[in-house]
Amino acid sequence: MRVAEARTLEREARQGPGIGSVEVLAALLVLLVIFRGELAGVVPGARWQTWTTVFVSVLVQAVPFLVFGVLLSAVIAVFVPRSFWARALPRHPALAVPAASVAGVVLPGCECGSVPIAGSLIRRGVTPAAALAFLLAAPAVNPIVLTATAVAFPGDPEMVVARGLASLVVAIVMGWLWLRLGKAEWIKLPHRPDVDGASRGRAFWSACRHDVVHAGGFLVLGAAAAATINVLVPEAWLQTLAAEPVLSVLALAVLAVLLSICSEADAFVAASLSQFSLTSRLVFLVVGPMVDLKLISMQAGVFGRGFTARFAPATFVVAVLAGSVAGMVLL
Known part of the structure; x- marks a missing residue:
């Protein structure tokens, strides 16, 4: 079996790289730049x-954290032994979920970086429930995001507490639901790529290139979708929905998905939506780092479309409920 796989890889190497979705996407972006004048007309x-x-702006916000996540993912895949995770996380999966969620507090990254990291954790033997809980918690409860929230809402310090607690609840609940x-x-x-026989340096860069290809292409697609939605959704609709308590919560939850703002910057956007209630804006902050267009695209590229079709809607529902309850209790 290994001999057959080796021959297949050798044959693919002789044939050279083919034209895939990433190459097509790159060509479309080049054409977009070349013909931007005609399109503007x-x-x-x-x-x-x-x-x-x-x-x-979506790309500029996301790419640095995507690169950070890809580098950390490669470090986990190449340099961290599998036995480390057995010692670092509780053996019982139900206890590993909250432990992985709390671990997200110490990682200064956004959702773009957490996706490849979660994929690498699963490959290294971490239970998927714990890896997915980390994926949801890290972009929402890390110190950079919470500090930005405090700066954006200087008169409402309870917003920081509500965001952190609601986001942790969503991560833990989704991890337990997966179990x-x-x-x-x-x-x-x-x-x-099979890197077991390669040197650590070569394996590291091979893993980086692989994750950039899969996550970066879907990031561009998500950014394009978010930009299109920004152009198509009339601002007057938001003004009308703000007057309805229930509809305003749902409206900002959907808006968070469509805008696809990086979690380090979304608090300032939420603060600017002053016509909406604090609870509605809290839901916006809870949903955005867990379910948005670029994140859905990246999850589809890393975990598969079938996973994303189930995981994203369930996360959206749990995030809306958790944000609403936290808003009613704490705000």
Whole structure:
């Protein structure tokens, strides 16, 4: 079996790299830059400028943290032995979930970095429930995000507490739900290059290139989708929905998914939505780092579409409920 796999890899290496989705996406981006003048003549100037501004800003916010996450993921995959996770996390999966959620507090990253890290943790033998709990908690409860929230809401310090607690609850609940209802076949991690026989340095860079290809391409697609939604959703709709308590919560939850703002910056956007209640804005802050367009795209690339189709809607519902309850109790 190993001989057959080795021959397959050798044959693929002789054939050279083929043209895949990443190459096609890169070509489309180049064409977009070349023909931006012609496209600006077709699309109204203001809308085109808004689209390009949102698209570039999402990428600028996300790429540094994506690179950080990819590097950390490669470190975990190459340099951290499997036995470390057996010692670091409780053996019982139900206890490993909250432990992994709390571990997200010490990692200064956003959702773009947490996706490849979670995938690497699963490959290293961490129970998927704990890895997914870490994926949800890390972007929402790390010190940078909580500090940004405190700066954005200087007159409402309880917003920081409510965001941190609600986000931890969502991460733990989703981890326990996966233990109860999740199936291993729902997660389809993409094929990774076989690095067991390579040197650590070579294996490290091979893992980095692999994760950048899979996560970076989907990040660009998510950024493009978020920019398109920003252009299509009329601002007047938000003004109308703000007057309805229940609809305002749902509206900002959906808006968080569509805008796809990095978790380090979303608190300032939430603070600017002053026409909405604090509870509505809290839901916006809880949902955004866990379910947005770029994150859904990246999860589909790392874990498979079947997983994302189940995990993202369930996370959205739990996040809305947790944010609403925390808002009613703490705000």
